[in-house]
Amino acid sequence: GDEFDNPDGPDGSGNAETPSEGGKILVAYFSAQRHTQAVAECIVELTGADIYCIEAAEPYAANPYDDSDRIRNEAYNDLRPGVANLLDAERIAQYDTIFIGSPCWWHQPAMVVCTFLEAYDLKDKVIIPFFTYGATTYLNESMQKIYKVTPDSKHIPETLPEDLDPDDITTPGRPDDAGIDMPGNAGGTEAWLRRIGMIE
Template structure:
């Protein structure tokens, strides 16, 4: 069958139309099954969110550190000073309203002050010059030092802990003693106040060196704000 000129013209027009349609399809972005172009764009934005601005930095530093101590003969005061120097910490001395004399501290004398207080627990509520620490709420870590009296913390320390709220604070007891160990002294103080996170603590001999104290402090990995 011969093809007429009109049919050839129509055939050329149809061929050109199909070529333009295929070119247009090739320029369109591919789509995932069941997704429209708008849905794809939205999903892409969710997968790669824009970076946030103004996000506050995390503060990894600990708060301020305080070293509280009662020292009857100066040994505990020395250790407290070593700790404070190592950490750049503040100190607070527990001072009885009626100071203990050397005669008061003679535990071998049944009539001495400490002996009478030991025999009569009602006398162990020792009045202090002050139990109030300035800016107490600023301290996150509190060391509490004391000599050991009859296997427990010297009673002026109990008067201090019952007067303060240790909620939210890490408390680290330490003691000085020529022979007795820390024992349950820290645990008993924790029970007395009923607040705070009390750690195990450490006992030091009366003549402990600064280097030994600093070694212990460093093992605690405490960073104090200045």
């Protein structure tokens, strides 16, 4: 898309007005079945952010269930599948805030999202994860993973419920997922952005 084509003028060494108080926002997301994409598009509509879709170098099946062995292997072994369309470091450097969206796959973010995050210096940037999922039982596991791969970033929420057993990503129904705020789906995005203070 042409969402990055508007020139940014000088290299930012001057005191040019930023379009919004919080600086530039990027919504980076991976979506297999458009659920995450729908939330990402809502965030863009409501915040004026730029959007970027993370693509796997080796695409997943249209129905992720057909790829579940690969996905489980990547999640359980903490692998880093390649990203087909990594952005330049300079481009990522322009953003102060990055929303990062993913489905919950085998109790983790899609690992290609971790590949993307680890490709950049995200020190002091605000990282706001959002997940789409059928069940919330692994939400904390997935959030913890994003925080772990972005250790020098600021996060919203600032803290997560204590991970009762960080080495165990396979036992369902542990009580440490309650209280993590998520949009849930596209329809819940606006209220969620208000709650986290991203829109008035």
